Amino acid sequence: xxxxxTTATPTTGEEICLSxxxxxxxxxxxxxxxxxxxxxxxxxxxxxxxPSGCGKSTVLRALNRMNDLIxxxxxxxxxxxxxxxLYHPGVDPVEVRRRIGMVFQQPNPFPKSIYENIAFGARxxxxxxxxxxxxxxxxxxxxxxxxxKDKLNESGCSLSGGQQQRLCIxxxxxxxxxxxxxxxxxxxxxxxxxxxxEETMHELKKTFTIVIVTHNMQQAVRVSDRxxxxxxxxxxxxxxxxxxxxxxxxxxxxxxxxxxxxxYDYVSGRFG
Amino acid sequence: xxxxxxxxYRLRRRPPSEKQLDTGFHWLTVLTASTVAIVLVLxxxxxxxxxxxxxxxxxxxxxxxxxxxxxxDEYGALTAxxxxxxxxxxxxxxxxxxxxxxxxFITERFIPRPLREMIGLxxxxxxxxxxxxxxxxxxxxxxPALRPFLTWLHFTFKDIPLFSTQxxxxxxxxxxxxxxxxxxxxxxxxSRDSLNQVPIRLRQAAxxxxxxxxxxxxxxxxxxxxxxxxxGVMLALGRAMGETMAVTMIIGNSNNFSWSLLAPGNTIxxxxxxxxxxADGSQVSSLMYAAFVLILLTLVVNxxxxxxxxxxxxxx
Numbered sequence: 001x002x003x004x005x006t007t008a009t010p011t012t013g014e015e016i017c018l019s020x021x022x023x024x025x026x027x028x029x030x031x032x033x034x035x036x037x038x039x040x041x042x043x044x045x046x047x048x049x050x051p052s053g054c055g056k057s058t059v060l061r062a063l064n065r066m067n068d069l070i071x072x073x074x075x076x077x078x079x080x081x082x083x084x085x086l087y088h089p090g091v092d093p094v095e096v097r098r099r100i101g102m103v104f105q106q107p108n109p110f111p112k113s114i115y116e117n118i119a120f121g122a123r124x125x126x127x128x129x130x131x132x133x134x135x136x137x138x139x140x141x142x143x144x145x146x147x148x149k150d151k152l153n154e155s156g157c158s159l160s161g162g163q164q165q166r167l168c169i170x171x172x173x174x175x176x177x178x179x180x181x182x183x184x185x186x187x188x189x190x191x192x193x194x195x196x197x198e199e200t201m202h203e204l205k206k207t208f209t210i211v212i213v214t215h216n217m218q219q220a221v222r223v224s225d226r227x228x229x230x231x232x233x234x235x236x237x238x239x240x241x242x243x244x245x246x247x248x249x250x251x252x253x254x255x256x257x258x259x260x261x262x263x264y265d266y267v268s269g270r271f272g
Numbered sequence: 273x274x275x276x277x278x279x280x281y282r283l284r285r286r287p288p289s290e291k292q293l294d295t296g297f298h299w300l301t302v303l304t305a306s307t308v309a310i311v312l313v314l315x316x317x318x319x320x321x322x323x324x325x326x327x328x329x330x331x332x333x334x335x336x337x338x339x340x341x342x343x344x345d346e347y348g349a350l351t352a353x354x355x356x357x358x359x360x361x362x363x364x365x366x367x368x369x370x371x372x373x374x375x376x377f378i379t380e381r382f383i384p385r386p387l388r389e390m391i392g393l394x395x396x397x398x399x400x401x402x403x404x405x406x407x408x409x410x411x412x413x414x415x416p417a418l419r420p421f422l423t424w425l426h427f428t429f430k431d432i433p434l435f436s437t438q439x440x441x442x443x444x445x446x447x448x449x450x451x452x453x454x455x456x457x458x459x460x461x462x463s464r465d466s467l468n469q470v471p472i473r474l475r476q477a478a479x480x481x482x483x484x485x486x487x488x489x490x491x492x493x494x495x496x497x498x499x500x501x502x503x504g505v506m507l508a509l510g511r512a513m514g515e516t517m518a519v520t521m522i523i524g525n526s527n528n529f530s531w532s533l534l535a536p537g538n539t540i541x542x543x544x545x546x547x548x549x550x551a552d553g554s555q556v557s558s559l560m561y562a563a564f565v566l567i568l569l570t571l572v573v574n575x576x577x578x579x580x581x582x583x584x585x586x587x588x
Contacts, residue, residue: 069472069479071385098482108473110492120491121481168477175481 017042017179017209018063018100023077025058025067031235032058033243036077038228045201045210047220047251050230051266055243056213057105059230060181063211064100065093081179098125101177105184107164109156109171114139114148117156117167121175134174142170143200162193169200173208180204182212186219198223217267220251227254229263319567322560329554334561338529342551347558351529353565355537359444359519360512362533363451368505370452371459375501379467380489392464399457406450407521415446415522422534433531442524444537450518455508462507466500467493499581506577510570516541540566 019039025032033055040046048056058067065086067073079086086096110117118135127134135152139145144166148159156167165185172180182201186194201210201223214220220227228248232241247254247263258264326334330347337348374395378388422439429435439445470493478488494501524536525546540562551559 064480066476066480069381069475071381094479094482094484097479101482102476102480104473104476104480106473108471108477110474110477111496121483124484124487125482171481 014041015043016040017081018211019080020059020062021078021080023059023062023075023079025055025062025073025075027070028072030240031242032240033230036245038245038248040209040211041226042209043205044225045205045212045223046226046228047224048211048213048228048230049215049217049220049266050243050246051232052215053241053243054230054232056228056230057183058243060183060211060213061102063179063181064097064102066097066102068093098175099177100179100181101172101175103165103168103172103180103182103185105187107161107168107188109159109164109167111155111157113153114156114159114167115152117171118174121171125175127174138170138174139167141173141200141203142166143196143203144170160193162189162196165189165193166197166200169197169204173204177208179209179211182210184213184215187215194219217255221255224251227251229254229258229260229266231262231266316567319560319564323557323564326554326557326561330558330561334558335565338527340527342555345554347555347561349540349543349558349562349565351527352538352540352543352562353569354529355444355523356513356539356541356566356569358533359448359451359523359537359539360509363448363455363512364505364509366448367452367456367459367508371456371504371508372463372501374456374460375463375467376489376494379464380485380493392460395457395460398453399461403454403515403518404521406453407518410446410450410518410522411442414449415442418446418449426534434533437530437532437535439534440536442522442536444523444533444535447519447523447537447539448533450522451512451515454515454518455512458508458511459501459504462504463497463501466497466504469500470496495584498584502577502581502584506574509573513539513566513570513573514541516545520545 016039020036023036024034036059038059048060050056061067062075062079063081063086067075075087081096081100084091110120112120115135118138119131122131122134136145136149139148144163147163148154148167151158156164159167165188169180169185186197189197198219201212204210212220212223226249229246230243231246232243235242247258247260249258254263255267258267326347330337334348335353336350338350339346339348340351341347374391377383378392419439419441422443422445426435426438474492474496475488478492483492519539520542523538523542525538525542526536527538527543528536530537544559544563547555547559
């Protein structure tokens with residue numbers, strides 16, 4: 001099978017927020033994902049699904065230049081955000097990450113107080129308003145205010161895993177990005193915390209564009225408007241697998257009437 | 273036929289030899305673990321015992337007088353104590369920013385990886401130079417090269433006690449610089465290791481909220497690794513206080529007290545090395561007393577450092 005590129009563009013009339021144009025990413029010469037074309041609409045939740053090692057997290061991290069932190073990671077193609085290529089040499093990755101925030105797979109609060117976890121990011125982003133108010137509003141939006149309003153001075157690491165993750169979401173909201181990227185945000189959490197975070201996402205959708213990587217297909221169905229299915233295939237002459245985008249469409253269509261056989265096999269559990 | 277439960281247990285019984293091996297291993301670890309403590313206590317006890325005579329004769333006066341006169345049997349170690357403190361602390365003052373800065377530079381993606389690794393390797397090679405070679409270098413290269421600058425310092429700031437004497441060869445300043453060269457690799461290597469141990473998720477958290485590289489380093493990465501860095505600094509301080517060969521070659525070994533950094537001076541370690549050979553009577557005891565003071569100094573510094581670390585470090 002040689003699927004090299006699948007173009008997927010949302011129906012006209014929707015505003016495109018982020019678009020990947022023929023993006024290939026390699027780690028030290030080893031190609032991880034190739035020829036991705038994908039246009040992510042504004043104000044919606046887009047889910048990336050696919051088997052392990054298909055490069056969906058890699059693509060997600062490419063959207064706010066988080067891959068810059070990895071040595072030897074190179075990208076070709078264009079990632080267009082707001083009409084500009086994020087990988088243009090004149091673009092400052094720090095500014096990109098201020099406009100496109102990220103929530104990671106493992107909850108990673110700063111080892112500082114809960115208050116400072118929110119305030120730190122806001123401050124370095126130049127927030128000069130009422131900090132107490134921002135902290136409360138962000139924690140409320142992330143649905144974790146009730147659990148930590150009485151211990152704002154305690155360490156963020158003293159919270160439970162689910163609370164930590166919502167704290168991390170609050171921290172991301174506080175920097176007021178336009179897009180929030182979530183890399184399997186619930187994979188380390190119990191079902192109740194997962195549910196709370198999904199409810200939070202339904203709220204956040206009104207303000208932010210969200211891109212979420214998830215292993216959990218029910219989660220993709222529950223939270224996302226659009227779904228991109230990634231797959232991996234053995235590379236000709238290479239040792240590892242290389243990921244590619246199989247199909248990108250409305251979530252409803254991906255799960256009920258996919259056009260590709262691979263998508264059908266994966267969403268119906270007949271994968272592999 | 274039902275199985276007798278005792279049969280099942282018999283299957284799991286461990287042979288007596290295996291249990292003896294366990295017990296034997298337990299006591300072996302107790303022995304090896306306590307060796308360090310026993311040696312430490314013995315050294316302290318013997319040094320203390322050896323210094324009792326001098327303590328009785330000179331008491332606290334030993335610490336605040338600088339008269340070291342074997343002919344009249346009068347001993348005061350102020351010059352050496354001052355020399356030890358000043359050389360080690362000033363060398364730390366120079367080496368800590370340099371070493372931590374180097375460590376940050378080679379861990380935080382300022383330059384390509386091969387270059388970083390090369391600099392790291394060179395710093396480690398610096399640690400491989402024997403101290404006697406550094407002493408030789410200090411006498412024949414460093415000190416002559418430094419003298420014009422020190423002379424300028426003296427004439428410009430001669431009203432400040434620290435620069436009040438004219439540099440005439442060996443002295444405290446070249447000794448301080450040799451110490452900087454010697455402790456720099458320790459500080460750099462240990463700081464680099466503790467910076468590398470900061471979990472990647474913490475770095476991602478910092479960059480993920482839009483930190484610049486500097487604010488990530490200053491507010492997240494350094495505080496998370498401060499305990500390791502201070503540990504390295506303490507090791508370096510221990511080395512600086514105890515360093516003997518290179519220092520004794522370049523410091524001048526003078527027991528005349530002077531505040532000036534440009535004057536010849538002495539450290540406890542250098543004094544011990546110079547005088548033990550021909551010492552007798554209360555001089556031996558006085559040297560032991562000085563050694564005891566040196567041990568106490570390092571101990572106090574270590575405890576202080578632990579307290580500082582507790583206040584500064586971020587627990588992740």
